[in-house]
Amino acid sequence: MARSVPDFSYELSAFAEGARAVAGVDEVGRGPLAGPVIAAAVRLDPDCIPAGLNDSKLLTHARRQAISDLLWQTADVSVAEATVAEIDRLNILHASMLAMERAVSGLKAPADHVLVDGNRIPPGLKGRATAIVKGDARSLSIAAASIIAKIWRDRLMVDLAQQHPGYGWDRNAGYPTKDHREALQNLGVTPHHRRSFRPVHNILYQDKSVSD
Numbered sequence: 664m665a666r667s668v669p670d671f672s673y674e675l676s677a678f679a680e681g682a683r684a685v686a687g688v689d690e691v692g693r694g695p696l697a698g699p700v701i702a703a704a705v706r707l708d709p710d711c712i713p714a715g716l717n718d719s720k721l722l723t724h725a726r727r728q729a730i731s732d733l734l735w736q737t738a739d740v741s742v743a744e745a746t747v748a749e750i751d752r753l754n755i756l757h758a759s760m761l762a763m764e765r766a767v768s769g770l771k772a773p774a775d776h777v778l779v780d781g782n783r784i785p786p787g788l789k790g791r792a793t794a795i796v797k798g799d800a801r802s803l804s805i806a807a808a809s810i811i812a813k814i815w816r817d818r819l820m821v822d823l824a825q826q827h828p829g830y831g832w833d834r835n836a837g838y839p840t841k842d843h844r845e846a847l848q849n850l851g852v853t854p855h856h857r858r859s860f861r862p863v864h865n866i867l868y869q870d871k872s873v874s875d
Contacts, residue, residue, distance in 0.1 A: 667800055667801060668717065668800075669716070669717060669718065669799070669800055669801050669802055669803045669805070669806040670801075670802075670803060671707075671709065671712070671802075671803050671804075673778050673793065673795065673801070673802045673804075674707070674709070674778070674802065674803070674804055677776040677778070677791070677793070680776075680791075682775050682776035682791065683775055684706055684770075684772050684773065684774045684775050684776070685706065685774060685775075685776045685777075685778065685804065686704050686705060686706040686739070686767060686770060686774035686776075686777050686778070686804060686808075687704070687705050687706075687707075687777070687778045687779075687780070687798070687802055687803070687804025687805035687806070687807060687808045688702060688703070688704040688705075688763045688766055688767055688777055688778070688779055688780065688785075688805070688808050689702065689703060689763075689780040689798070689799055689805050689808040689809040689812055690702040690703075690759045690762055690763055690780070690812060691719075691809070691812040691813045691816050692812075692816050692836075692837070693755050693756075693759055694838055694839075695836060695837030695838045695839070695857075696837055696838070696839050696843065696847070696856055696857055696860050696862055696863055697747070697820075697823070697830070697832065697837035697843075697853065697855045697856045697857065698747070698816070698819065698820050698823060698832070698836070698837040698855055699744040699745060699746050699747060699750070699762075699816075699819070700744065700745045700750060700755065700758055700759050700762050701742065701743075701744050701762065701812045701815050701816040701819070702742070702743050702744070702745075702759070702762035702763040702765065702766040702808075702812060703740065703741065703742050703743075703766055703807075703808040703809075703811035703812035703815065704740070704741045704743075704763070704766040704767045704769065704770055704774070704777070704808055705734060705738050705739070705740050705741075705804055705807040705808045705811060706738060706739040706740075706770055706772060706774060706804070707737075707738050707803060707804050707807060708737055708738055711737040711738075712737075712803060713730050713733040713734060713737065713807075715730065716730055716803055716806055716807060716810075717800075717806055718799040718800045718806050718809060719799065719806070719809040719810040719812075719813045720799070720809075721800075722810070727810050727813065727814055728814060730807075730810055731810050731811055731814040734807050734810065734811060735811075738807065739770050739771050739772055740770075740811055741766045741767070741768075741769030741770045741771075742766060742769070742811060742812065742815050743762050743763075743765030743766040743768075743769055744762055744765075745758035745759065745761045745762040745765075747854075747855055747856070747857055749761065750857050750859065751857060751858050751859040754859065755857075755859075755860075756783075760783070760785040760786065760787070761785070761787070763779065763785045763788075764785045764787040764788055766808075767785075767788060773789075773790075774790065775790040775791065776790060776791045776792065776793070777790065777791070777792040777793070778792070778793050778795055778798060778802050778804050778805055779792055779793065779794045779795065779798065779805075780795060780797075780798035780799050780805045780808070780809065781794055781795075781796065781798065782794050782796050816836065817836055820832040820833065820836045820837055821833045823837075823855055827853050827855065829846050829849075829850050830842075830843055830846040830847070830850070830853070831843055831846065837855075839862055844862060847862065847863065847866055848866065851866070852866060852867055
C-alpha cells in the first residue's frame with residue numbers, strides 16, 4: 664500500500680468553516696530520558712508552501728534542515744518547550760500538552776483553528792481545534808510543525824552534549840540508546856535527565872540505597 668502524503672485538505676476544510684488563521688502543532692521528545700519536550704506551531708502561507716514538505720521522520724536531515732529554513736522565511740512559526748522539571752512534575756503527557764499550548768500562543772497571528780497531531784487536544788487551546796492521528800503524515804501544517812520541532816530539539820541536544828560529554832546526546836538526542844544507558848550507569852544523572860522516567864529513577868534509587 665502506498666504511503667500517504669500530507670496535503671492541505673484539513674486546512675481548506677477549516678477555512679470553509681469560517682477560519683481565518685489555521686495552524687498545525689506537533690511536539691517532539693516524549694520518549695527521551697533527557698532534555699525538554701519541544702513543540703512547534705506553524706501557520707503556512709497557502710501561496711508559499713515549501714516543495715517536498717512531509718512528515719519529518721521520512722526526510723533526511725539535510726532535507727529537514729532546508730525545509731525548516733524555508734518555513735522560517737515564509738510561514739508564521741513558533742517554538743516552545745516544557746522543561747525537565749515540568750515533565751517530572753506534570754508527567755510527560757501533560758507537559759507535552761503545555762508545550763503545544765505555549766507554541767500556539769506564540770504565533771504572531773492568533774490561530775482560530777488549530778490542527779493537533781495525535782488524539783488529544785491540549786485543554787488550554789483557545790478557539791477551534793481538530794486532533795488528527797498521524798497528523799504529520801496527513802496535514803501539511805502539522806508536517807511543517809514536526810520538522811521545525813525536530814530540528815530545534817536536535818540542535819538543543821547537540822548543545823547540551825557539549826556541556827555534558829559522554830552521554831551521546833548529539834547522536835541519540837537523549838533517547839535511551841545503549842550508549843546513553845551505559846553512560847547513566849557510569850557517569851550518573853545530570854540536571855537534564857528526567858527523574859520521573861524509570862531508568863533514571865532506578866539509578867537514583869539505587870544510588871540512594873547504596874548510600875543509605
